[in-house]
Amino acid sequence: MNRTDLVRLVVLISGNGSNLQAILDACQSGELAAQVTGVISNKADAFGLVRAEKAGVPTIVLEKNREQDRHAYDLQLAMHTAAYQPDWVVLAGWMRILSMKFLGYFPGRVINLHPALPGTFPGTHAIERAYEAWMKGEVKRSGVMVHLIPDEGVDTGPVLGMEEIIFREGETLGEYEARVHAVEHRLLVKTIKNIITAEEFRRRENAKSHSICS
Numbered sequence: 001m002n003r004t005d006l007v008r009l010v011v012l013i014s015g016n017g018s019n020l021q022a023i024l025d026a027c028q029s030g031e032l033a034a035q036v037t038g039v040i041s042n043k044a045d046a047f048g049l050v051r052a053e054k055a056g057v058p059t060i061v062l063e064k065n066r067e068q069d070r071h072a073y074d075l076q077l078a079m080h081t082a083a084y085q086p087d088w089v090v091l092a093g094w095m096r097i098l099s100m101k102f103l104g105y106f107p108g109r110v111i112n113l114h115p116a117l118p119g120t121f122p123g124t125h126a127i128e129r130a131y132e133a134w135m136k137g138e139v140k141r142s143g144v145m146v147h148l149i150p151d152e153g154v155d156t157g158p159v160l161g162m163e164e165i166i167f168r169e170g171e172t173l174g175e176y177e178a179r180v181h182a183v184e185h186r187l188l189v190k191t192i193k194n195i196i197t198a199e200e201f202r203r204r205e206n207a208k209s210h211s212i213c214s
């Protein structure tokens with residue numbers, strides 16, 4: 001596929017970047033008709049930056065300093081993100097809540113990965129909190145979801161993909177966490193693939209209706 005036909009993804013990270021890696025691998029193998037045009041991290045020591053650089057993807061580190069206003073930071077982040085001309089912005093382990101100062105630039109174009117089911121364990125340490133809830137007998141299952149971010153809600157928004165994970169008797173937190181990550185890597189790529197397919201379908205339908213009208 002011609003590189004100009006590839007869907008442009010900008011990925012925002014804060015840490016390890018194993019989900020970024022899953023996206024990079026899927027772009028590389030052709031599973032995703034997409035390219036990562038830029039990676040932005042709010043942490044200078046995020047290992048995901050090394051992964052991006054290894055894949056030849058441009059990176060930016062944009063740390064928020066204490067004195068900086070949240071909205072000023074988000075606006076600056078939006079400018080850097082826009083410079084990579086994304087079709088989609090993917091939050092893959094991005095651990096800051098984004099305000100409308102950022103989201104307003106990419107309406108309906110920001111997706112987030114969260115390691116729990118819709119409406120459960122919003123915010124940080126969702127994997128640990130779900131595991132603790134299971135240990136206390138409060139839940140039997142948790143999961144992973146990918147959703148749109150329309151507003152400033154924390155890990156809320158229209159769900160694009162989800163997968164349940166049933167806890168296994170006797171499993172450790174580490175074992176559960178490894179299962180969550182394996183599901184995340186698969187689900188995130190699958191959801192991005194579905195988005196690309198859906199957009200392509202819509203584009204063709206629009207082209208058809210224009211040719212009928214003209």
Ligand code: GAR
Binds near residue numbers: 019
């Ligand atoms: C993932 O488990 C992701 O779901 C989570 O951060 C981790 C990042 O891992 N995100 C959130 O908790 C967002 N609320 P990674 O850096 O290896 O991709």
